[in-house]
Amino acid sequence: MSALWNHLAQTPLLGISLTLACFCLGDWIYKRCNQSPLANPVLFSLVSVSLVLWLTGTDYYVYFDGAKYIHFLLGPATVALAVPLYKNLHHVKAALLPIIVTIILGCLFAIASGVGIAYLLGGSEETLLSLAPKSVTAPVAMGLSEIIGGTPSLTAVLVILCGITGAVLGGTVLTLVGVKDKKARGLAVGIASHGIGTARKLNVHETAGAFSGLGMGLNAIATAILLPLLMMLYMMIQ
Amino acid sequence: MLVYFFLLCALQLLGEVIVYTTGLPIPGPVIGMAILLLILILKNGMPEGLDQAASGILKYLSLLFVPAGVGVTLHFNLIAAEWLPISAAIVVATLLTIAFSGLVMKFLGKLS
Numbered sequence: 001m002s003a004l005w006n007h008l009a010q011t012p013l014l015g016i017s018l019t020l021a022c023f024c025l026g027d028w029i030y031k032r033c034n035q036s037p038l039a040n041p042v043l044f045s046l047v048s049v050s051l052v053l054w055l056t057g058t059d060y061y062v063y064f065d066g067a068k069y070i071h072f073l074l075g076p077a078t079v080a081l082a083v084p085l086y087k088n089l090h091h092v093k094a095a096l097l098p099i100i101v102t103i104i105l106g107c108l109f110a111i112a113s114g115v116g117i118a119y120l121l122g123g124s125e126e127t128l129l130s131l132a133p134k135s136v137t138a139p140v141a142m143g144l145s146e147i148i149g150g151t152p153s154l155t156a157v158l159v160i161l162c163g164i165t166g167a168v169l170g171g172t173v174l175t176l177v178g179v180k181d182k183k184a185r186g187l188a189v190g191i192a193s194h195g196i197g198t199a200r201k202l203n204v205h206e207t208a209g210a211f212s213g214l215g216m217g218l219n220a221i222a223t224a225i226l227l228p229l230l231m232m233l234y235m236m237i238q
Numbered sequence: 239m240l241v242y243f244f245l246l247c248a249l250q251l252l253g254e255v256i257v258y259t260t261g262l263p264i265p266g267p268v269i270g271m272a273i274l275l276l277i278l279i280l281k282n283g284m285p286e287g288l289d290q291a292a293s294g295i296l297k298y299l300s301l302l303f304v305p306a307g308v309g310v311t312l313h314f315n316l317i318a319a320e321w322l323p324i325s326a327a328i329v330v331a332t333l334l335t336i337a338f339s340g341l342v343m344k345f346l347g348k349l350s
Contacts, residue, residue: 015305019301019304019305020301022304023300023301023304027300040300041300041301042300042303042304042307045301045304045307046304046307046308046310049304049308050308050310050311053308053311054311060308060309060311060312063305063308064305064308064309067304067305067308068305070301070302070304070305071302071305071306073295073302074267074302074303074306075247075250075266075267075270076243076246076247076250076267076295077246077295077296077299077302078250078265078267078268078270078271079246079249079250079253079267079270079271079274080246080271080274080291080292080295080296081271081292081296082271082272082274082275082278082292083274083278083284083288083289083292083293083296084292084296085271085275086275086278086279086284087284089279095346095347097346098343098346098347098349099343101342101346102339102342102343102346105338105339105342106335106338106339106342109334109335109338109339110331110332110335113327113330113331113334113335113338114327114328114331114332114335115327116331117323117326117327117330117331118323118324118326118327119323121322121323121326121327122322122323123320123323123324123327124320127320127323127324131324131327134327134328134331134332135332135335137265137268138306139265139267140263140264140265140268143263143265144263147263153309153312153313154313154316156306156309157309157310157312157313157317158324158328160303160306160307160309160310161310161328162328162332163303164307165328165329165332165333166332166333166336169329169333170332170333170336173333173336173337174336174337174340176337177337177340177341178344179337179340179341179343179344181343181344181347183343183347184340184343184344184347185340187339187340187343188335188336188337188338188339188340188343189336191335191336191339192332192333192335192336192339193332193336195299195303196300196303198299199299199300199303200300202296202299203300209296213271215339217268217271217272220264220265220268221264221268224263224264
């Protein structure tokens with residue numbers, strides 16, 4: 001049995017099938033729960049794939065060697081976000097200035113709150129630096145983490161956890177503070193929870209999804225500019 | 239539709255070329271997204287096939303995060319060592335950022 005598993009693990013088939021099987025099950029549960037954000041299919045898939053790998057003693061890199069074909073599609077999917085954005089362009093044009101101001105303030109707030117909370121609770125310097133770009137889409141966050149002296153692979157993990165947090169609880173928080181407008185809801189989730197938040201928003205409403213994609217893209221650009229500047233300021237003060 | 243899927247890949251490719259040659263700290267796909275948006279604005283219309291190709295892939299956007307997400311297991315020990323500051327910074331700061339950004343946008347939207 002284990003010889004068969006090891007043989008199959010040599011082909012991409014196992015990683016791809018395992019990912020699809022867990023995701024289909026997660027998606028089925030998500031739909032059964034009336035698309036409740038608490039039944040987030042990404043969260044379900046992460047836990048179940050990890051469990052299977054752990055139980056079978058399969059190395060992550062063996063799994064990823066197959067699953068990378070799914071991972072690769074993230075690139076073209078990100079490019080495709082221009083389509084819902086274009087369809088909602090009239091909304092964007094009508095609120096261009098509020099969007100830009102919200103992005104800049106949200107970007108600074110995301111960095112300050114993450115680093116601030118971890119600092120108050122005694123996080124190490126490595127953790128603080130790796131946390132700073134946590135709200136930005138993974139490739140940008142990893143690049144920034146390296147520039148400011150963090151650990152890129154730790155940053156990648158933190159980025160994904162932030163995405164899941166926003167996808168699962170973001171909607172509830174926005175309802176609690178009384179933000180009902182789809183555009184504001186989408187933009188806020190995109191700023192804090194990048195692609196995973198955007199995937200959830202696209203699922204709920206096209207306009208919210210478009211604004212979330214916009215928040216993700218613009219916050220990536222804002223953070224790429226502002227975070228290195230903040231770091232320079234900090235070094236000057238010290 | 240296949241030709242539009244090719245377009246998505248080609249624009250990512252173009253984005254990667256721009257990143258490589260200019261050293262911009264922005265990922266290739268985000269630049270590809272900006273270029274596609276620019277093309278659509280200049281063209282002032284959406285080909286149906288592009289709409290289909292994009293909706294097709296975006297319908298499963300969540301799935302595409304799973305392989306990288308499972309990588310969380312690689313850093314279990316690192317996170318366990320500082321679980322309190324890390325989990326508080328992730329959960330509390332992310333939710334505060336969402337509330338803050340949503341309220342700023344709501345407030346500014348009312349002004350304009």
